[in-house]
Amino acid sequence: MKIAVIGTGYVGLVTGVSLAEIGHHVRCVDVDVRKIEQLRTGKVTIWEPGLEELMVKNMAKGRLYFTTDYEVALEQAQVIYIAVGTPESEDGSANTQFVEQAAKQIATMIRDDVVVVMKSTVPVGTNDRIYQLLQENLKHNVRVDVASNPEFLREGSAIEDAFRGDRIVVGANNLKAFEMLEEVNKPFGIPIFKTDIRSAEMIKYASNAFLATKISFINEIANICERVGANVDLVAQGMGMDKRIGHPFLKAGIGYGGSCFPKDTKALIQLAGNVAYDFKLLEGVVKVNQERQTILVERLLERFHSIEGKQITVLGLSFKPNTDDMREATSIIITESLIQLGAHVVCYDPVAMDNAKGILNTEITFASNMIEALGNSDAALILTEWDEFKEVDVQVFKQMKSPIVFDGRNCYAPEVMAEMQIEYYSIGRPNIPITIVK
Numbered sequence: 193m194k195i196a197v198i199g200t201g202y203v204g205l206v207t208g209v210s211l212a213e214i215g216h217h218v219r220c221v222d223v224d225v226r227k228i229e230q231l232r233t234g235k236v237t238i239w240e241p242g243l244e245e246l247m248v249k250n251m252a253k254g255r256l257y258f259t260t261d262y263e264v265a266l267e268q269a270q271v272i273y274i275a276v277g278t279p280e281s282e283d284g285s286a287n288t289q290f291v292e293q294a295a296k297q298i299a300t301m302i303r304d305d306v307v308v309v310m311k312s313t314v315p316v317g318t319n320d321r322i323y324q325l326l327q328e329n330l331k332h333n334v335r336v337d338v339a340s341n342p343e344f345l346r347e348g349s350a351i352e353d354a355f356r357g358d359r360i361v362v363g364a365n366n367l368k369a370f371e372m373l374e375e376v377n378k379p380f381g382i383p384i385f386k387t388d389i390r391s392a393e394m395i396k397y398a399s400n401a402f403l404a405t406k407i408s409f410i411n412e413i414a415n416i417c418e419r420v421g422a423n424v425d426l427v428a429q430g431m432g433m434d435k436r437i438g439h440p441f442l443k444a445g446i447g448y449g450g451s452c453f454p455k456d457t458k459a460l461i462q463l464a465g466n467v468a469y470d471f472k473l474l475e476g477v478v479k480v481n482q483e484r485q486t487i488l489v490e491r492l493l494e495r496f497h498s499i500e501g502k503q504i505t506v507l508g509l510s511f512k513p514n515t516d517d518m519r520e521a522t523s524i525i526i527t528e529s530l531i532q533l534g535a536h537v538v539c540y541d542p543v544a545m546d547n548a549k550g551i552l553n554t555e556i557t558f559a560s561n562m563i564e565a566l567g568n569s570d571a572a573l574i575l576t577e578w579d580e581f582k583e584v585d586v587q588v589f590k591q592m593k594s595p596i597v598f599d600g601r602n603c604y605a606p607e608v609m610a611e612m613q614i615e616y617y618s619i620g621r622p623n624i625p626i627t628i629v630k
């Protein structure tokens with residue numbers, strides 16, 4: 193089938209590549225000229241395991257093409273995916289202006305019947321509005337259907353998720369749209385859940401809000417564990433064995449970040465508010481997460497009283513491992529507080545440093561590896577659970593000026609750290625009762 197994808201960010205690029213991989217002819221369009229130029233050279237613009245290989249393979253087979261020209265992208269397309277950003281507005285609601293711009297472009301250019309598929313995360317009711325917008329701006333006498341097809345990929349495992357996702361949600365209001373999307377998605381072999389458009393839009397927000405709720409819940413449990421002497425990792429393990437609860441998303445830490453949970457939880461609260469509903473539970477989830485982001489700095493201050501003039505190492509900058517995405521990464525808030533408190537901050541991340549350099553405070557020093565980052569530091573903070581950190585011989589911390597580690601992601605066993613004489617503070621687990629520096 194001939195498919196156009198509008199937007200080549202995380203979702204658009206992965207969508208385009210995976211649709212080409214299952215045999216479709218895909219043309220991707222973006223307004224960002226530099227991005228398209230880079231993609232055309234066979235280099236991906238995001239760090240995502242397995243993506244570049246598949247992209248290059250499908251470009252070589254002539255099934256995947258990148259352009260900044262809408263006319264070229266939409267020519268003869270039978271299905272058009274919209275995968276542009278829907279960033280947070282000042283009031284917390286989702287900003288749908290890019291989606292609307294894309295819809296107007298489509299309406300003025302298409303010359304054949306087409307199904308427009310919304311991949312972007314949009315508030316309930318947006319697809320109905322987009323349908324109206326398309327009808328109002330059509331220049332030719334063609335039939336346009338609209339379908340909601342929210343995306344559930346996780347950064348860092350996007351390719352795996354595209355080919356082995358749990359479900360594909362399709363919201364539509366006519367048979368043609370359902371049939372077209374069944375045909376497009378059939379080769380994935382993933383169950384398709386068919387529903388109405390508004391329910392499909394809501395499934396996306398409700399799913400993200402529920403996962404965020406699990407995280408804030410376990411983070412609250414972690415706080416109590418610390419006070420009663422329990423171990424949150426063991427608690428989560430025991431809870432997760434109950435299939436009704438499940439293991440995923442019960443990892444306590446320094447809160448959720450990224451381009452989705454923070455913005456989508458707030459957008460759902462706003463959406464509820466628009467229909468005079470106060471979503472108290474989700475407001476609590478967001479509040480818990482905000483408080484979470486500063487706990488390592490608070491613990492650092494409890495331990496040192498003042499960190500002025502101290503050298504603090506920050507390990508991990510991206511909002512989660514296996515991505516270079518810095519959007520809403522907790523590292524932004526933490527490094528800024530450390531600088532404000534007068535510390536000298538040395539950072540290291542296996543892949544996100546290039547992105548981080550444009551975002552974090554310019555007073556920060558970037559080290560080229562973990563050893564360099566730790567040398568001469570008074571304390572280390574672990575913000576992202578990269579394998580490189582989890583698998584390291586913890587002896588590496590002994591070369592610090594004082595081996596004191598504040599682990600926001602529970603990367604190490606407290607017993608091992610105790611054995612190595614490393615002062616160790618983690619999340620929701622007993623602290624190691626040794627004090628290296630008085």
Ligand SMILES: NC(=O)c1ccc[n+]([C@@H]2O[C@H](COP(=O)([O-])OP(=O)(O)OC[C@H]3O[C@@H](n4cnc5c(N)ncnc54)[C@H](O)[C@@H]3O)[C@@H](O)[C@H]2O)c1
Pocket residue numbers: 198199200201202203204221222223224227275276277278290293294311312313314343344345346347451452
């Ligand atoms: N990032 C994720 O993991 C993820 C997962 C599921 C859903 N989503 C949702 O998918 C949507 C896209 O997210 P993303 O992370 O891929 O965003 P992104 O910011 O990485 O990419 C958006 C792209 O759209 C392009 N663009 C903007 N306006 C355009 C226009 N009028 N025409 C053509 N291109 C245009 C931008 O230049 C950019 O390259 C959002 O609604 C997001 O909430 C994201």
Ligand SMILES: O=c1ccn([C@@H]2O[C@H](COP(=O)(O)OP(=O)(O)O[C@H]3O[C@H](CO)[C@@H](O)[C@H](O)[C@H]3O)[C@@H](O)[C@H]2O)c(=O)[nH]1
Pocket residue numbers: 313343344345346347348400403407440441442443444445446447448449450451452453456511512
């Ligand atoms: O048990 C957990 C799981 C995650 N996190 C944090 O939560 C954030 C988000 O992680 P994750 O959900 O793995 O990554 P995303 O790429 O943001 O993916 C989420 O957001 C996407 C955009 O909407 C959805 O498509 C995905 O289904 C949804 O998982 C990160 O900061 C993680 O560190 C935790 O603290 N504890």
